[in-house]
Amino acid sequence: MTKARTPKNHPNGAEQSLGAPKLFLLDVEGTVAPISLIYDQMFPYARAHFERFLQLHCGDPNVAGDLRMLAEENGGETDPTAPKFTTPEYWDEAIPYLNWLMDQDRKSTALKSLQGRIWQRGFESDELKGTLFKDVPRALERWSSAAQVAIYSSGSVAAQLLLFRHSSFGDLTHLISGYFDTRTGPKTAKLSYESIASAMGCEPREVMFFSDVVRELDSAREAGCHTRLVMREGNVPVDDAHGHRRIKSFTVL
Numbered sequence: 001m002t003k004a005r006t007p008k009n010h011p012n013g014a015e016q017s018l019g020a021p022k023l024f025l026l027d028v029e030g031t032v033a034p035i036s037l038i039y040d041q042m043f044p045y046a047r048a049h050f051e052r053f054l055q056l057h058c059g060d061p062n063v064a065g066d067l068r069m070l071a072e073e074n075g076g077e078t079d080p081t082a083p084k085f086t087t088p089e090y091w092d093e094a095i096p097y098l099n100w101l102m103d104q105d106r107k108s109t110a111l112k113s114l115q116g117r118i119w120q121r122g123f124e125s126d127e128l129k130g131t132l133f134k135d136v137p138r139a140l141e142r143w144s145s146a147a148q149v150a151i152y153s154s155g156s157v158a159a160q161l162l163l164f165r166h167s168s169f170g171d172l173t174h175l176i177s178g179y180f181d182t183r184t185g186p187k188t189a190k191l192s193y194e195s196i197a198s199a200m201g202c203e204p205r206e207v208m209f210f211s212d213v214v215r216e217l218d219s220a221r222e223a224g225c226h227t228r229l230v231m232r233e234g235n236v237p238v239d240d241a242h243g244h245r246r247i248k249s250f251t252v253l
Contacts, residue, residue, distance in 0.1 A: 025209045112155055135251050
């Protein structure tokens, strides 16, 4: 009988040597970019521009698709405090629900898509700049020279591309091989990490996932990935890391 093996990254056992990962998978908020970028710059910018953007672009098929998705999400809403938005053609009725979703910090795919479309104008006009931690560019260069680097964020793929194309260190998109958002699946679902590994041509055990959120790391570890809990200045303190190895900088890897 074959003896069951303890997972390499299991909280009840010491992590074994991964060797050289084939994929470095990175969260954004609190991992490569400060939380303040999202909450102090990007979210307020989206709020300020929702009405004008929808007024001008509600006839765009892609925007109309986002509004239909938003209405579908609203139809399944269980929170009685949520504003109603059931008719996608009435774009102005979407705004209270969009603002409510942002107040709740919901990982709504429709919301994230609309935010990304609005942020495009902000980044391209230099009203927004993708502020990253100073150790990020060198880490991306180092990792991408020997493996693949991918991003997995609740923010839309479009928003991710904008962030790294218009970063505070210049265009870094040539160092990143893949981008994934909630269309792949929730960040707290094991299957999401299995799907990303498959899409990037590797096994979960060949993936190193970085995040500041323990629940996300738990799901990645359940899929077989190796994990690092990123402890950045401004992040919410973590009392119980669930056995995930803590790091304060990418310079240690």
